[in-house]
Amino acid sequence: MRDREEIKPTAVELMELHVEALFTHDRNKRLLTINEPWSGEDPAARFFLGRTIEGTALCRFRYDVPEKVIEQLEELCADEPIVSDFRTKPKHFEAYMSLLQGERFTMGPCYLVPAQAAPAMQVISITRDNMKEFLHGDFEWLTSEIDSAQPCIGLVREGRAVSICRSVRITSRAHEAGLETLEGYRGRGYAAAVVAGWATEVRRMGRLPLYSTSWDNFASQSVARKSALSLYGVNFTIN
Known part of the structure; x- marks a missing residue:
């Protein structure tokens, strides 16, 4: 465990761990279902974008999103800036919604619990x-x-x-x-x-x-x- 803690993953590596935890993937890294540990297989989101504090953005797509749309989305993702405020929508928010004819979106901050975290009360x-x-x-x-x-x-x-x-x-x-x-x-x-x-x-x-x-x-x-x-x-x- 000591070795794992000393590695200190980068922000984009953590974002990759995050999307892998959220959704199941096929061999081409296309999203399949929500990765719930209990029974049930609800469909994954059609589009996932992970913007990081280092400036690198990670994107994933559900298996049924057309390749032409994926190419356009990937180009936009590569142009996303470093995250400075987690309340700010992606730079190309309107384009993402338009390309996917989206009506609903989710967004929120992602954290790593640090190795030194210790409960201040008995649990x-x-x-x-x-x-x-x-x-x-x-x-x-x-x-x-x-x-x-x-x-x-x-x-x-x-x-x-x-x-x-x-x-x-x-x-x-x-x-x-x-x-x-x-x-x-x-x-x-x-x-x-x-x-x-x-x-x-x-x-x-x-x-x-x-x-x-x-x-x-x-x-x-x-x-x-x-x-x-x-x-x-x-x-x-x-x-």
């Missing part, structure tokens, strides 16, 4: 063995996914989990975080603690812990700031 690993003890009430829905969402780290108050971070996109090289904190327990640092605990477990497995969110999810962005996560870029998708 626990939640598995099938103890889920009935800690997942009653508002987190009971997670019991059906618990085996697929490992590692799953929780913070317990009054005998139940009130904040949870788990793996929701998984590959052999990286995990993406899924974070949930009950409304009455927000703003207390619980989310930052479970993210740090989750990242520690992911790194222990020899994989990198990634955290991404939406450009308008201010609560999630606040967790990223408080946790001193390392921004490496911004994702953008057209469905």
Whole structure:
């Protein structure tokens, strides 16, 4: 694990890990489905653009996007500037939407949880063995996914989990975080603690812990700031 941490992937390498975690690919790196660890195979986005803080942009396309359109999109992607503000839309936003006749898009910052992250409060690993003890009430829905969402780290108050971070996109090289904190327990640092605990477990497995969110999810962005996560870029998708 020490060797992996010392390598320090570049921003574009991290973006590649991110898109590989989000979607399944064919042998030509065309997008197929959303990479969910539980059952279900929803179609992938038609277009993925990952702009990085280093200036290199990474783009991927669903298998059914015409080659002529892909060529045009690739040329535009190569002209995307360095990301300085994750709230700024891509330079060629209008062209992307027009070429794909897009009606909906998603966008948001992408972070690496640093190796030095450590939970400031006591957290626990939640598995099938103890889920009935800690997942009653508002987190009971997670019991059906618990085996697929490992590692799953929780913070317990009054005998139940009130904040949870788990793996929701998984590959052999990286995990993406899924974070949930009950409304009455927000703003207390619980989310930052479970993210740090989750990242520690992911790194222990020899994989990198990634955290991404939406450009308008201010609560999630606040967790990223408080946790001193390392921004490496911004994702953008057209469905």
